[in-house]
Amino acid sequence: MAADRNRYGCRCRLRVRGGSVPGGRRGEGRRRARDSPGRAPGRRGLRAAPLSARARRPLFDVRASDIVVPDIHRGGNVARAFTFIHTADLHLDAPFKGIDAGDARVRDALVDSTYAALDRIVALAITRRVDFVAIAGDAYNSKDKSLRAQLRFRTAMERLAAENIAVYVAQGNHDPADGFSARLEMPGNVHYFSTAAVETFELRDEKDDMLCAIHGRGYATAAIKTNLAKGFARGGESTAIGVLHANVGGVPDYEPYAPCSLDDLKAADMDYWALGHIHKPTVLADAPPIRYCGSPQGLNPKEDGEHGCWVVTMDGGRVIESEFVETAAVRWGRDVVDIADLDTVDGVRSALGEACMRARHGAGDSPMVMRIDVVGRGEAHAALSHGTDFDDLVTELRDEQLSLSPWLWLDRVRNLTRPALDVDFLLGVEDFTGDLARLARDLIADPQAAATFVDQAVASIDGAFGRRERDPVDLIERARDECLDRLAGGEA
Incomplete structure (x- = not known):
């Protein structure tokens, strides 16, 4: 010593x-x-x-x-x-x-x-x-x-x-x-x-x-x-x-x-x-x-x-x-907004604004970088999926939040919403929509079959743009919902 x-x-x-x-x-x-x-x-x-x-x-x-x-x-x-x-x-x-x-x-x-x-x-x-x-x-x-x-x-x-x-x-x-x-x-x-x-x-x-x-x-x-x-x-x-x-x-x-x-x-x-x-x-x-x-x-x-x-x-x-x-100089935040009870774009915008307010309250006087996922099935899905409407909504909200003090930056807002469909009901329908719903259900139940199906379906895209990380089950669910929504709306 x-x-x-x-x-x-x-x-x-x-x-x-x-x-x-x-x-x-x-x-x-x-x-x-x-x-x-x-x-x-x-x-x-x-x-x-x-x-x-x-x-x-x-x-x-x-x-x-x-x-x-x-x-x-x-x-x-x-x-x-x-x-x-x-x-x-x-x-x-x-x-x-x-x-x-x-x-x-x-x-x-x-x-x-x-x-x-x-x-x-x-x-x-x-x-x-x-x-x-x-x-x-x-x-x-x-x-x-x-x-x-x-x-x-x-x-x-x-x-x-x-x-x-x-x-x-x-x-x-x-x-x-x-x-x-x-x-x-x-x-x-x-x-x-x-x-x-x-x-x-x-x-x-x-x-x-x-x-x-x-x-x-x-x-x-x-x-x-x-x-x-x-x-x-x-x-x-x-x-x-x-x-x-x-x-x-x-x-x-x-x-x-x-x-x-x-x-x-x-x-x-x-x-x-x-x-x-x-x-x-x-x-x-x-x-x-x-x-x-x-x-x-x-x-x-x-x-x-x-x-x-x-x-x-x-x-x-x-x-x-x-x-x-x-001691953090910048805070991180994550939240989820569900559109199940939201019928309009205004309703979605208000819900996103409320999520930002909650985050601000928790961050005190520190600025924040935030990510939000918009999820769920609802009537607002159609409007949010139309052209660039969702991107326009996010851009406007991002500018608004950035102008406040302390600022909040919306780093990423994802549209993960689905059409207002009753898939369980369609599984029991004896027509083409029911056949489609049941085919998707069987693929989703078998992860290996789902992966093989998706690989075959997007092989040409992978060849042109390179293979990307993806969730086969999520892709099948989204394709199913898009097809069923179009069939129900008479667009197919």
Whole structure:
């Protein structure tokens, strides 16, 4: 263990589990950690801003009474309470592909959104006067991170350094240690965890009492398939915090990097687990608190809902207050409008406008990118399917929503409506319409037959324009409905 007193009279001690500190850039980062700013003399631990000054309304608001923690003394000196921010998955410089942002204002907001979210985290840390910020992986979107992203990150760290706020960073699969680095000199408040073994930093106050021990380990390469959680274990500290980028319990749709179980994390005997990798804020356990903070900025239309970070206050190994504060600069929204009870285009337009209003209400003062599917069977289908009428409706509504403040951009509105047909009734009719309905029913019941039928039907189109991804059942249902609607209307 090594310890040096910094210029503020506080000390940050370093322990490395499982081996010596490797040399090179990573070793230099840890040497800076020992000389980094602690807390200025006289600085208090609890500096929460009044409710009116909070950046966003909380997604979760957890008080000490909500968390069951065994009443035991962990050992070591009893220090003051302290507050920190748990964040992860900033994904600075994310490209936001696949978004039809035809307006420059929308494009610029999306390009800058991850940086804006970082700025909000920094402002929150300064406003709440936290002791440190823990970043649990994927600060950058790519291992080949741009110079712009690195410069913006350093600027944010310098703002925190000016307020004597320490930062502890565990690298993740998107920003592993073997990725590109411009080797920018980071301020002394930034501490990167080792990628070779679990590393421990001790945060001490002006009286040399240890506030907490912060344990973490980063990714040396992108695809870490080993269980890093098994290398964590508390020492004799009164409060232990773990920082890790991992897939706990095999969460689907996320790469199984640093896989571990909830029991693995509990076995480490941490008082708080600050996790990264899953982009949705998730509480895995309350005793001890084991949490994903999610990404501070949603990165695609599937990542709708609130995105932010945890502000946590601890005392004596207990969480005495925690709050989830939203930081997203741009929100994503999805909704569905059913035309079953809508007879006119005006009715559909009103329903779409109401969907936008609901989204705005949930987004607060943040701009939004939204997708809406218009579905169902109804009389309005005919008007919506006539020529370019549906596109005209969407264009007019998009312009209207974009003119409001904050703006809402309708990225995609799909017409998935069907004619007002009673297909079940037609299945029992003994004429051509019944034959058609029954043929379609039999194909839909056999996915393999449906795929073969569609492949044969569109072979010439594939030859001319190239094969496209398609849902055979959906195509058959739509063709059936179009034919039956035309037959019923006497157009066939």
